[in-house]
Amino acid sequence: xxxxxxxxxxxxxxxxxxxxxxxxxxxxxxxxxxxxxxxxxxxxxxxxxxxxxxxxxxxxxxxxxxxxxxxxxxxxxxxxxxxxxxxxxxxxxxxxxxxxxxxxxxxxxxxxxxxxxxxxxxxxxxxxxxxxxxxxxxxxxxxxxxxxxxxxxxxxxxxxxxxxxxxxxxxxxxxxxxxxxxxxxxxxxxxxxxxxxxxxxxxxxxxxxxxxxxxxxxxxxxxxxxxxxxxxxxxxxxxxxxxxxxxxxxxxxxxxxxxxxxxxxxxxxx
Amino acid sequence: xxxxxxxxxxxxxxxxxxxxxxxxxxxxxxxxxxxxxxxxxxxxxxxxxxxxxxxxxxxxxxxxxxxxxxxxxxxxxxxxxxxxxxxxxxxxxxxxxxxxxxxxxxxxxxxxxxxxxxxxxxxxxxxxxxxxxxxxxxxxxxxxxxxxxxxxxxxxxxxxxxxxxxxxxxxxxxxxxxxxxxxxxxxxxxxxxxxxxxxxxxxxxxxxxxxxxxxxxxxxxxxxxxxxxxxxxxxxxxxxxxxxxxxxxxxxxxxxxxxxxxxxxxxxxxxxxxxxxxxxxxxxxxxxxxxxxxxxxxxxxxxxxxxxxxxxxxxxxxxxxxxxxxxxxxxxxxxxxxxxxxxxxxxxxxxxxxxxxxxxxxxxxxxxxxxxxxxxxxxxxxxxxxxxxxxxxxxxxxxxxxxxxxxxxxxxxxxxxxxxxxxxxxxxxxxxxxxxxxxx
Numbered sequence: 270x271x272x273x274x275x276x277x278x279x280x281x282x283x284x285x286x287x288x289x290x291x292x293x294x295x296x297x298x299x300x301x302x303x304x305x306x307x308x309x310x311x312x313x314x315x316x317x318x319x320x321x322x323x324x325x326x327x328x329x330x331x332x333x334x335x336x337x338x339x340x341x342x343x344x345x346x347x348x349x350x351x352x353x354x355x356x357x358x359x360x361x362x363x364x365x366x367x368x369x370x371x372x373x374x375x376x377x378x379x380x381x382x383x384x385x386x387x388x389x390x391x392x393x394x395x396x397x398x399x400x401x402x403x404x405x406x407x408x409x410x411x412x413x414x415x416x417x418x419x420x421x422x423x424x425x426x427x428x429x430x431x432x433x434x435x436x437x438x439x440x441x442x443x444x445x446x447x448x449x450x451x452x453x454x455x456x457x458x459x460x461x462x463x464x465x466x467x468x469x470x471x472x473x474x475x476x477x478x479x480x481x482x483x484x485x486x487x488x489x490x491x492x493x494x495x496x497x498x499x500x501x502x503x504x505x506x507x508x509x510x511x512x513x514x515x516x517x518x519x520x521x522x523x524x525x526x527x528x529x530x531x532x533x534x535x536x537x538x539x
Numbered sequence: 540x541x542x543x544x545x546x547x548x549x550x551x552x553x554x555x556x557x558x559x560x561x562x563x564x565x566x567x568x569x570x571x572x573x574x575x576x577x578x579x580x581x582x583x584x585x586x587x588x589x590x591x592x593x594x595x596x597x598x599x600x601x602x603x604x605x606x607x608x609x610x611x612x613x614x615x616x617x618x619x620x621x622x623x624x625x626x627x628x629x630x631x632x633x634x635x636x637x638x639x640x641x642x643x644x645x646x647x648x649x650x651x652x653x654x655x656x657x658x659x660x661x662x663x664x665x666x667x668x669x670x671x672x673x674x675x676x677x678x679x680x681x682x683x684x685x686x687x688x689x690x691x692x693x694x695x696x697x698x699x700x701x702x703x704x705x706x707x708x709x710x711x712x713x714x715x716x717x718x719x720x721x722x723x724x725x726x727x728x729x730x731x732x733x734x735x736x737x738x739x740x741x742x743x744x745x746x747x748x749x750x751x752x753x754x755x756x757x758x759x760x761x762x763x764x765x766x767x768x769x770x771x772x773x774x775x776x777x778x779x780x781x782x783x784x785x786x787x788x789x790x791x792x793x794x795x796x797x798x799x800x801x802x803x804x805x806x807x808x809x810x811x812x813x814x815x816x817x818x819x820x821x822x823x824x825x826x827x828x829x830x831x832x833x834x835x836x837x838x839x840x841x842x843x844x845x846x847x848x849x850x851x852x853x854x855x856x857x858x859x860x861x862x863x864x865x866x867x868x869x870x871x872x873x874x875x876x877x878x879x880x881x882x883x884x885x886x887x888x889x890x891x892x893x894x895x896x897x898x899x900x901x902x903x904x905x906x907x908x909x910x911x912x913x914x915x916x917x918x919x920x921x922x923x924x925x926x927x928x929x930x931x932x933x934x935x936x937x938x939x940x941x942x943x944x945x946x947x948x949x950x951x952x953x954x955x956x957x958x959x960x961x962x963x964x965x966x967x968x969x970x971x972x973x974x975x976x977x978x979x
Contacts, residue, residue, distance in 0.1 A: 331912050339912045340942065364914075365978035366945050368575055381827065383758065391688065393663040396763045398867060400828040405875040408912035452870065528652045532758070533701045537643070537654070539573075539608065539616075 306426025306442045313465045314421050320495050322348045322525040326518045331409050334509035339364075341407050346538075348525050354378055354420065356530035360538050371538040373530060374399075378420050387535045394532050403452025409512040410481060410503040414451055415472075423447055429457070434468055437461040453480075466496050481505050491521050569612040574979075576605035576620070581974045583726075590967040591730050593723040598628035604638065616643045622692075624683070631722030632682040638692045651702025659692035662710075664754065664767055666823040666832045667861040669902040669922065670885040670895070673819035673834045675769045676752060678716035685727050685951065685965070686933075691716045705757025712750035715740075715772045717810060729778075729808065729964040737781050737809035740772065741840075748772050748814070765821045773815040775894065777842040779851045780805030813854070815840035830865040832883070843892040844961065852894070859887040859895065863902070875910040881920075891926060896962050899925040913939045927957030947974045 329341040342363035348356045354376025361370045369389035376382045382399040402414040424444040431440050439459040446453055454477050459469040466488055474480040487499030501514040528534055582599035589596070603623045610616040620639035626632035641658030662676040676693060683689030696711040720733035742748040750771020757764060783803040786794040793801040817838045824831040836859050842852040863883030871878045883902040887893035904920035918935040932954055937947040949972040956966035 333912070364939060364942050365575070366577075366939060366943075366976065368978065383761075383825075391663055392661045395666075396758070396823050396825050396830070398825060398828050398830065401867070401869045401877065404869045404877060405910040408875075408910055408914060450869075527703065528701070531701060531706070532756070533652075533654065533699055533706050537645075539610075 302428040303426060305428035306444065307421075309428065309440060309442055309460065309465065310419075310421045310424070310426055310444070313460070316465060317418075317495065318349070320349055320492065320521060322346070322523050323491075323519060323521045324523055324525070325516050325520070328515045328517070329407070329409055329411075330513045330515075332511045332513075339408075341409065346523075346525055346529065348527070348530055352378075354382065355418070356527070358530060358535065358538055369539065371535055373532070373535045373538075375530070376417065376420075378422055385532055385535055387538065392536070394535060400450060402448060402450040409514075410505045410510055411512055411514065412452055414446075414448075414453075415483065415503070419444075431462065434459055434461065437463065437468075439468060464496055466498070479506055489519075491519060495521070571608075571610045573608040573610075574605065575608070576603075576979060578603050578977045578979075579974050581972065583970045583972045585726050585968055585970045587967040587969060589726070590964065591728070594726050594728075595628035595724050598626055598632070598726070600624060600626040600633070606639070614645070617641070618643065620692075626682075626725075629682070629722045629725030631720065632725055634680075634682065634719060636680065636691050640692070648700055649702070651700060651704075654699040654701070656695070656697040656699075659694055660697060661690050661692060662695075662697065663690075664765060664819070665821045665834050666763070667821075667834050667863055667883055667885075668832075668865075668881060668904070669863075669883050669900070669920075670834075670861045670897040672836045672859055672861055672885075673765070673767060673821045675767075675774055675817055675819070676710060676712065678718055678774050680719050682719040682721055682725070691719070705755060708754045708756075710750075710752040710754075712752065712771060713747070715746040715748060715750070715812065717746075717812075718774065718776055720810075726968040726970065727965050731780070731805060731808045733778060733810055734781065734807040735810070737807065738776075739779075739809060739811040741811075741813040742772060746772070761825050763823045763825070765819075767819040767821075769815075769817045769819075771814065772812050773841055775841065776810035776812050777852055777894075778808040779811050779845075781809035782806035811842075811851075813840050813842060828867050828869070832863050832865070833860070834862075835860040842894070843889050844894050846892070852892075855889060855892065857887065857889045857893075859885070859893075859898075861885040861897075877906075877908045877910060879906040879908075880904070881906070891959075894961075896960075897922070901925060915939075924957070924960060927960035928955050929957045929960045929962055930954040943977055943979060945976045945978070947976065948972065949974075 324344070324346045327343045327345055331339045331341070340363055344360045344362065346358040350356055357374045359372045361367045371387040373385045374382055384397050384399045386395045386397050388395065403412050406413050406416055424446055427443045429441040429443055431438055439461050442458050442460070443455055444458060445455050452474060453472050454475050455473045457471040458467060460467050467485055469485070470483040471479060472481040481503055483501060483503045485498040485501050488496050489499055490496050497516065497519060499516050502511065504511045579602040581602060582597070585596050604620060606618065606620040608616060608618050618639050618641055622636045622638045624632065624634055637659045639660055641656045641660045643656055645652060645654040663674055664676070665671050665673040677690035678693065679687045680689040680691045681687060693712060693716060694714045698709045700707050717735060717738055721728035723732050740746065740748070748771060750769070752767065752769040754765060754767040782805060784806055785801040786804050788794050796802050815838055817836055819834070819836045821834045839856040840854060843855040845852045861883060863881065865879060865881040867877055867879040869877050881904040885897040885900050885902070887895045887898040890898065901923045902920060904918065907917045909915040915938045916936070920933045922931040924930070932952045933949070935947070935949045937945060939945045952969040953966050956963045
């Protein structure tokens with residue numbers, strides 16, 4: 270029969286926003302706000318390339334309006350792919366009824382991602398659709414599309430302004446998803462000028478209502494180059510629910526290779 | 540008897556292995572250990588009175604299925620999963636099995652990699668949801684559920700070689716597992732009980748025949764493809780009337796036929812396993828929210844259904860296919876819920892001579908996943924037989940109660956059962972099940 274228990278827990282590439290490198294004045298020479306916005310996005314992508322591979326753990330705390338909590342734990346493996354989206358694997362540890370369920374994602378820049386789900390109870394690998402952009406990831410306030418690395422090609426951009434954010438100065442950019450399946454009309458992104466780390470994203474739904482706000486913190490630098498947020502908090506303003514996503518146990522330049530990100534590798538994931 | 544000793548053997552293996560693994564000696568300092576699994580409390584209620592004598596109305600019990608996993612620093616691992624079910628109604632449904640007890644090894648081979656799984660394991664092949672035609676490595680644990688999805692562990696040497704060209708797998712399968720059948724007190728059985736003591740094989744090597752299988756699979760963009768071949772003892776037995784006894788009249792005298800010989804009637808069914816060869820093809824095309832699925836097999840050596848001229852059926856080569864599609868609507872009703880709709884058609888070229896209950900059946904199903912923190916989910920499915928007037932409805936609901944506990948309810952209703960359809964024997968076995976699952 271249809272299964273189901275785990276298939277809906279599929280989600281897209283959950284790559285942290287990795288940033289790096291020396292800083293160039295981004296706004297100085299661009300002519301229009303659209304060009305400046307795109308330039309920032311391209312620069313951010315370039316700073317995020319070259320990490321090779323990494324593994325990490327994710328813990329999520331889901332809170333409803335009454336303060337009731339539930340927890341999720343996932344182990345993540347990511348392999349960088351030249352000139353295409355990354356390959357990644359997610360192995361679920363908690364809740365316990367989905368323990369051992371694993372998801373393999375081959376992300377693509379210019380076409381739909383490929384996704385396979387491994388269901389340990391049946392020892393079955395299922396190819397699943399990657400069309401679920403706006404759905405909730407594991408019952409959290411993160412949608413699948415919030416979890417994926419924002420591919421430059423999948424948005425149009427408009428630079429809005431610079432403004433202080435904490436001790437830093439942030440550029441504020443508006444970006445519009447080009448994907449019709451996106452649940453958002455637009456997003457507003459705060460990135461510091463120094464390192465292009467993302468500190469806040471406001472999400473506006475298709476009716477242009479302010480639906481959610483993501484705040485990021487606990488940035489750590491890896492391999493002297495890559496910045497990674499340790500904590501991401503998503504608040505839903507319409508429902509009052511929130512999700513805190515914590516990243517730990519980062520390991521970069523692991524011995525992972527292409528073969529670990531195949532269907533055979535998926536059946537072996539634990 | 541054979542079955543029971545096999546089960547006792549595997550239960551003993553499991554117990555010994557479990558103790559060894561759980562208390563893993565310090566032979567590896569870097570040995571990683573993990574214990575997980577589930578414990579389920581299950582009950583089934585059959586509201587209709589039984590069709591066959593001895594059958595009970597209520598069946599409750601539990602299932603224990605722990606997994607011990609050991610892994611060394613090189614990634615070599617040993618996995619052990621014993622399985623135990625206790626059923627209050629049917630002693631034949633009370634059973635133990637060794638779902639997994641295998642050593643996993645791997646290494647480089649050319650540009651690719653090799654992998655070996657040695658021991659008891661389960662393997663799934665295929666893509667469709669109703670009828671798993673291609674899937675043949677493991678025996679069906681039929682007493683678990685009439686949907687035939689539960690499988691027994693199979694002893695195997697499973698070798699895989701894979702690279703960017705796909706995966707090639709070879710299986711050596713020594714030791715045949717017999718299909719499980721309900722006992723006299725159990726529901727979901729035929730009028731005659733299957734007697735495991737009377738098991739027969741076409742092969743002179745009987746259950747020790749070495750079966751072999753091979754499979755190649757790969758993904759070509761949106762297309763996932765698998766071709767497979769199996770040669771050996773059929774997993775599906777031919778069920779033959781056995782234990783003949785004279786028919787007695789009201790006074791206890793033997794009833795005689797025209798020639799004065801006593802008329803005999805069978806008291807049980809004997810499972811008989813022929814030697815078969817099966818080639819299979821499975822394919823899935825994934826396009827946006829659509830999944831298109833196909834499975835096809837060609838099988839030689841199997842027996843078709845018994846009829847008046849051939850009381851045990853006769854050998855008939857045949858082809859069968861299952862084809863279908865699935866579409867998912869995401870974020871329906873302005874909520875986080877997903878609604879999936881599925882349609883499949885399963886067809887067997889033997890028509891009414893088929894032994895497959897899905898010989899010409901259409902399956903329509905809907906799944907609503909709320910995507911809430913409790914992962915609440917509803918599934919409804921209807922199977923309509925196009926040859927017979929048989930219709931089966933399944934409704935399922937499940938929900939997480941906490942990190943560790945979840946609950947699942949299911950109703951299976953045989954809405955109409957055609958007298959000519961072999962599944963007619965289960966016509967009064969509609970049931971409602973309620974399970975509580977503890978995961979650790």
